[in-house]
Amino acid sequence: MIKKNSKNVKLKRAASTSLTYAILIGVSIVFLFPCLWLILASFSKSGSIYSFDGFFPSEFSFDSFITLFTDTSSSGYNYPKWFLNTLFISVMSCIFSTLLVIATAYTVSRFEFKAKKPLMKTTLVLGMFPSFMGMTAVYILMTQFNLVNSHWGLILIYSCGAPMGYLVQKGFFDTIPTSIYEAARIDGASNAKVFRTITLPLSKPIIVFTALTSFTWPWSDFILPKLLLKEKDMYTVAVGLMNLGETEFSRFAAGAVFIAVPIVILYFFLIKYMISGMTAGAVKE
Amino acid sequence: MSTKLSLKSKTKKIGNDVKEKFSKEHMKESFENKKEEVAVKTVYKRDNIKHFFQTANSNVFASMCLMGLGQLMYKQIVKGLIYLSFEILSIVYFVMYGGKAIYNFFTLGLITGDPWLEIAGDNSVVMMLMGILTWFIVVLTIVMYYTNIKDVYNTQIRVLKGGMPEKIGESLAQLADKKFYKTILALPLIGVLIFNVLPIIFMILIAFTDYGGDIVPPELISWVGLENFEKLATLGEIAPTFLKILSWNLLWAFSSTFINYALGLGLAILLNKKCVKGKAIWRGFPILAYAIPGFITLIGFKFMFSVGGPINQIISDAGGDVISFLGIDAKWTARAIGLVVNAWISVPTIMLLTTGILSNMNTDLYEAAEIDGASKRKQFFKITLPFVIFSTTPVLISQFIGNFNNFGIFYFLRGGLTLDGYFLASDTDLLINWLYNLSIDNNYYAIGAAISLVIFIITSAVSLGVYVRSDAYKKEDTFR
Numbered sequence: 001m002i003k004k005n006s007k008n009v010k011l012k013r014a015a016s017t018s019l020t021y022a023i024l025i026g027v028s029i030v031f032l033f034p035c036l037w038l039i040l041a042s043f044s045k046s047g048s049i050y051s052f053d054g055f056f057p058s059e060f061s062f063d064s065f066i067t068l069f070t071d072t073s074s075s076g077y078n079y080p081k082w083f084l085n086t087l088f089i090s091v092m093s094c095i096f097s098t099l100l101v102i103a104t105a106y107t108v109s110r111f112e113f114k115a116k117k118p119l120m121k122t123t124l125v126l127g128m129f130p131s132f133m134g135m136t137a138v139y140i141l142m143t144q145f146n147l148v149n150s151h152w153g154l155i156l157i158y159s160c161g162a163p164m165g166y167l168v169q170k171g172f173f174d175t176i177p178t179s180i181y182e183a184a185r186i187d188g189a190s191n192a193k194v195f196r197t198i199t200l201p202l203s204k205p206i207i208v209f210t211a212l213t214s215f216t217w218p219w220s221d222f223i224l225p226k227l228l229l230k231e232k233d234m235y236t237v238a239v240g241l242m243n244l245g246e247t248e249f250s251r252f253a254a255g256a257v258f259i260a261v262p263i264v265i266l267y268f269f270l271i272k273y274m275i276s277g278m279t280a281g282a283v284k285e
Numbered sequence: 286m287s288t289k290l291s292l293k294s295k296t297k298k299i300g301n302d303v304k305e306k307f308s309k310e311h312m313k314e315s316f317e318n319k320k321e322e323v324a325v326k327t328v329y330k331r332d333n334i335k336h337f338f339q340t341a342n343s344n345v346f347a348s349m350c351l352m353g354l355g356q357l358m359y360k361q362i363v364k365g366l367i368y369l370s371f372e373i374l375s376i377v378y379f380v381m382y383g384g385k386a387i388y389n390f391f392t393l394g395l396i397t398g399d400p401w402l403e404i405a406g407d408n409s410v411v412m413m414l415m416g417i418l419t420w421f422i423v424v425l426t427i428v429m430y431y432t433n434i435k436d437v438y439n440t441q442i443r444v445l446k447g448g449m450p451e452k453i454g455e456s457l458a459q460l461a462d463k464k465f466y467k468t469i470l471a472l473p474l475i476g477v478l479i480f481n482v483l484p485i486i487f488m489i490l491i492a493f494t495d496y497g498g499d500i501v502p503p504e505l506i507s508w509v510g511l512e513n514f515e516k517l518a519t520l521g522e523i524a525p526t527f528l529k530i531l532s533w534n535l536l537w538a539f540s541s542t543f544i545n546y547a548l549g550l551g552l553a554i555l556l557n558k559k560c561v562k563g564k565a566i567w568r569g570f571p572i573l574a575y576a577i578p579g580f581i582t583l584i585g586f587k588f589m590f591s592v593g594g595p596i597n598q599i600i601s602d603a604g605g606d607v608i609s610f611l612g613i614d615a616k617w618t619a620r621a622i623g624l625v626v627n628a629w630i631s632v633p634t635i636m637l638l639t640t641g642i643l644s645n646m647n648t649d650l651y652e653a654a655e656i657d658g659a660s661k662r663k664q665f666f667k668i669t670l671p672f673v674i675f676s677t678t679p680v681l682i683s684q685f686i687g688n689f690n691n692f693g694i695f696y697f698l699r700g701g702l703t704l705d706g707y708f709l710a711s712d713t714d715l716l717i718n719w720l721y722n723l724s725i726d727n728n729y730y731a732i733g734a735a736i737s738l739v740i741f742i743i744t745s746a747v748s749l750g751v752y753v754r755s756d757a758y759k760k761e762d763t764f765r
Contacts, residue, residue: 017560024567027552030629031570035577037595038585049588054602055595104473111466126481128745130690130717133737134484136491136724140410141484160476191465220578223692227725238580246593256581267576268569271637278634279641 042253049249057250064254076232077240079255085151086236086259089225090218092155097162097214102207105169106199110181110191123164132223139227149230157228158218168277172206173199208270209277216263341438348437352430355437359450368433375426383419390416393494398503409506410496417486421478492734501728513735523732526708526719531739534715537620538689541627545688546681548628549635550673554665556636557643568640571633579630583697586626587611590698611699616712623694623713631684642676643669682748689744690717716740 037055042064044057051058072078108116138157139148147153176199184194200207222238229235237259244252267274348355353368375383389412398406440450460468492513496506517527552571556564574582588594590610597607611619646669654664674681695713702711709727710719716736724733 013560020555020558020561023555024561028567028570031574031633034582034585034589034629035573037589038581049591049595050593052595052598054599100473100476103469107466107469113466125745126485128686128741128748129485130720130737130740130744132692132717132721133488133734133741134481136730136733137414137484137487138480140414141479144411144414157480160473160480163473163477164481166473190462192461216578220580222580238578242580242584246588246591249588252584252588256585260577260581263578264573264576267572271572275637275641278638279645 038253039257041250042257044250044253047250048247050246064250065258068251068254068258077244077251078233079237079240081233082235082237082240083259085234086219086238089151089154089158089236090215092151093158093162093218094211094215096155096159098207098211100159100163101166101169101210101214102203104163105166105206106173106195106203108166109170109173120167123167127164135223135227142228148228149234150228151234153228154218154224157224158214158221162214169206169210172203172277176202205273205276208273212266212270212274213277219259219263337438342441345434345437345441348433352433356433356440359437359440359444361440361450361453363453364436364456368429371429375422375429378422382415383422386412386415386419387423390419393507394505397505406503407505408502410502413490413494413506414483414487417483417490421483488734488737491730492738494731497724497728497730497732501730509731513731516732517735517739522708525706526710527736529707529712530710530714530716530719533620533712534689535743537623537691537715538685541624541631541688541691542681542685544624544628545631545635545684549632550639552632552636553639553643554669556640568636571636574629575633575637579693580697582630583626583693586622586629587698590622613702613704619695619699619713623698626698627688627691627694631688635680635684638677638680639673642673646672678752682751685751686744686748689715689747690740691715692717692721696721 040056040060041049041052043060043062044052045059045061045063046057047064068079072080108119142148142153142157145153147156180198181194184198189197218236220238221236222242225236225239226242229239232240237255241252241255244255344355344358346355347358348368351369352372353365353370356365356368359365389407393409394407394412396404396407398404398408444450493508493510494506495509495512500506516523518524555561556567561567590596592607592609592612596610601607608618609615610622650668651664654668659667692715695711695715695718699711699713703709703722704711707714709722709729714722717740720733720736720740723729723736
C-alpha cells in the first residue's frame with residue numbers, strides 16, 4: 001500500500017517536472033525565435049524581405065554588413081557615422097546622468113532637511129505627467145539656446161532629465177544601515193569623506209545599474225533625436241534605421257544586430273546588478 | 286526547530302537591549318543640546334514675526350533695506366558683497382527685461398508681425414516661455430531676500446551669545462559638510478527646473494490658450510480659459526475621437542498590465558521551482574528579449590506581421606489568402622498583436638523583478654504551511670501571491686502608467702495611420718499617440734496640451750487610488 005503510494009507520488013512528480021520543462025522550452029523558443037530570425041536575416045544575400053523562404057533567407061552572405069559599413073555616401077545611410085553619434089551621445093549622457101542621479105539620491109537619502117518630503121512628493125507628481133508632454137516646450141527652449149541639431153543639446157536634455165528618476169537609487173541607499181555613517185561621523189569623517197570611503201564601495205551595484213540604464217536610454221531612444229536632429233549625418237542609429245523599408249530588410253537587421261549585440265553582452269555580464277537595482281526600486285517607500 | 290527559534294529570539298533580545306542602551310545615551314545627549322537651544326529660544330523665537338521685529342537690531346534692518354548691508358556691517362565682506370551684487374543684478378534684470386517679460390506674459394504680445402510692412406511683431410510663445418522663466422527668477426529673488434534676512438538675524442543671535450560673526454571660510458566649510466546637501470542638490474535642481482518643470486508648466490498654460498492650428502507665431506496667441514477642454518467634450522470631430530481613444534486606452538492599460546504581470550510572475554515561479562536545473566540558462570532567454578533595444582524589437586515585429594512578411598509568405602505558400610494583420614481594417618487583430626508584442630517586451634522585466642523578490646522571501650512560512658498540511662495550491666494563493674503583490678504594488682503602479690502611456694508599440698506597428706471617424710488617429714492609437722499626432726505632427730498644441738492634462742489626471746488618480754487601497758499602504762509592517 002505504502003509502496004504503491006510512493007510510486008504514485010513519484011509518477012506525479014515526474015509528470016509535473018516534465019510539464020515544467022515543456023513550458024520552459026516553449027517559453028525559450030518564443031523568446032529566442034524572433035532574435036534568431038533577425039540574426040539570420042542580417043546574413044541574407046538578397047536583402048529584401050520578399051525573397052525570403054518563409055522565415056529564413058534562401059541564401060546567406062556577409063553582403064548586408066559590408067554595404068552597411070561601406071555604402072555611406074550614395075544613399076544617405078551613413079551607418080558608421082550614426083553609430084559614432086549614438087556612442088558619443090550615450091557615453092556622455094551616461095557619465096553626466098549617473099553622477100547627477102547618484103548624488104541626488106544619496107543626498108536625499110542621507111540628509112534630513114525641511115524640504116525633503118515636499119521634494120519627494122513633487123517628484124512623484126511630476127513623474128505622472130506624460131513623458132513627452134513638454135516636448136514642444138523643450139523644442140522651443142532648444143531653439144532659444146541654439147541647440148537644435150546638436151548632439152550636446154540631446155546630452156543636456158538626457159542628463160538634466162535623469163535626476164527625476166532618483167527614487168530608485170534612494171531606495172537602495174536607504175537600505176545601507178545608518179549606524180555605519182554615524183560611527184564614521186563620530187570618528188570625525190566629513191560628509192564628503194563618508195561618501196568617498198564608505199558609500200561608494202557599498203553602492204557599486206546601484207551605480208552599475210544607474211550607469212547601464214542611463215546608457216541604454218539614449219542608445220535606444222528615438223523620440224528626442226527624431227525631434228531635434230535634422231540632418232541625416234547627425235542622426236542616431238535608432239532614427240536612421242526607422243527609415244529603412246521592406247526591400248532593405250536585411251540591412252535593417254544587420255544594423256540592428258550590430259547595436260543590439262554590445263548591449264545584450266553588457267546585460268548578461270551585469271544582470272546581477274540589474275536585478276539588485278530593480279528590486280531596490282521595487283521595494284515600497 | 287524550537288531551539289532555532291529560541292536562539293533567534295534571544296539574539297533579537299540582545300540586539301534590542303543594545304539598541305535601547307544606545308538610544309538612551311543618544312537621547313540624553315540630544316536633550317542637553319535641546320536645553321541649550323531652548324535657552325536661546327526664550328529670548329529669540331525665530332519663527333515669531335512680531336517677536337522678530339521687536340528684537341532685530343539695526344544691522345538686520347539694514348539688510349532688509351539693502352541686501353547684504355547688514356552682513357557688511359558685521360564685517361562679513363564676501364558674503365555681504367555676494368548678496369549685494371545679487372540685489373543689483375536682479376534690479377538691473379527686472380528694470381531691463383523682467384518687468385516687461387511679466388507684462389508680456391499676461392498679454393502674450395500686442396503687435397502682429399508683418400513682413401511687408403517690416404514690423405517685427407511679438408512672438409507669443411517665446412513671451413510665455415520667458416514669462417515663466419521670469420516668474421522663476423521672482424521666486425528666486427524672494428527666497429534670496431528671505432535667506433539674507435535670516436542669515437543676518439542668525440549672526441545677531443550668535444554675537445549676542447558671545448560668538449563672532451561667521452567667517453567666510455567657516456561658511457564655505459559648512460557648505461562642504463553639514464549643509465553638503467545644498468551644494469550637491471543645486472545642479473540637479475536647476476537642470477530639472479529648466480528641462481522638466483518649465484516645459485510642464487508651459488504645456489499646462491498652453492492648455493488654456495488658443496495656440497495651434499492656424500494660430501502659430503507670427504500670429505498672436507491669447508488666453509481662452511477652458512475652451513480646449515470644452516472642445517474635447519463637445520466639438521464635432523474631436524469629442525467622439527477622444528471618447529473612443531480613451532476607452533481603448535483604459536482597456537489596453539488594464540489588460541496589458543494584467544497579462545504582463547500574470548505571465549511574468551508565472552515564469553518567475555516556474556523558474557524558482559526546485560526541480561528546474563540550469564536556471565541561469567533558462568533565465569537567459571527572457572533576458573535576451575529584455576536587453577534588445579525596444580525600437581529594434583518593435584520594427585522587427587512590424588516586418589514579421591507585414592503584408593510581405595514571413596508569416597504571410599507561409600500562409601500564401603500553403604494556399605491561403607494574404608492577411609493584412611496591421612492594415613486599415615485590422616482593428617482587433619492589430620490590437621491583439623500589440624498586446625502580444627508588449628508582453629514579449631515587458632514579461633522579462635516583471636520576471637526579473639519578481640525573481641528578486643521571491644528569493645528574498647522567508648521560507649519558514651512554507652515549512653509551517655507544509656506541517657499544517659496545506660496543499661501547494663493553497664500555499665501559492667495564501668503565501669506567495671499576497672507577499673509578491675504586497676511587495677510589487679509600486680511596480681504594478683509604474684507598469685500601469687507605463688502601459689497607459691505606451692507610445693512605442695502602436696507608433697511602430699501602425700504609425701502614421703489615420704482612419705475615418707477618427708480625428709488624426711487610428712483605432713489602435715492610445716491617447717499618447719494621439720497627443721503626438723496632434724501636437725508634434727500637426728501643430729494642434731493647445732488641444733494636445735489639454736489631452737496631456739487629462740492623461741495626467743487619469744494616471745495620477747488611478748495610481749493614487751491603487752496605492753491608498755493597497756496592502757502596502759494599509760499595513761506597512763506585515764511582511765517586515
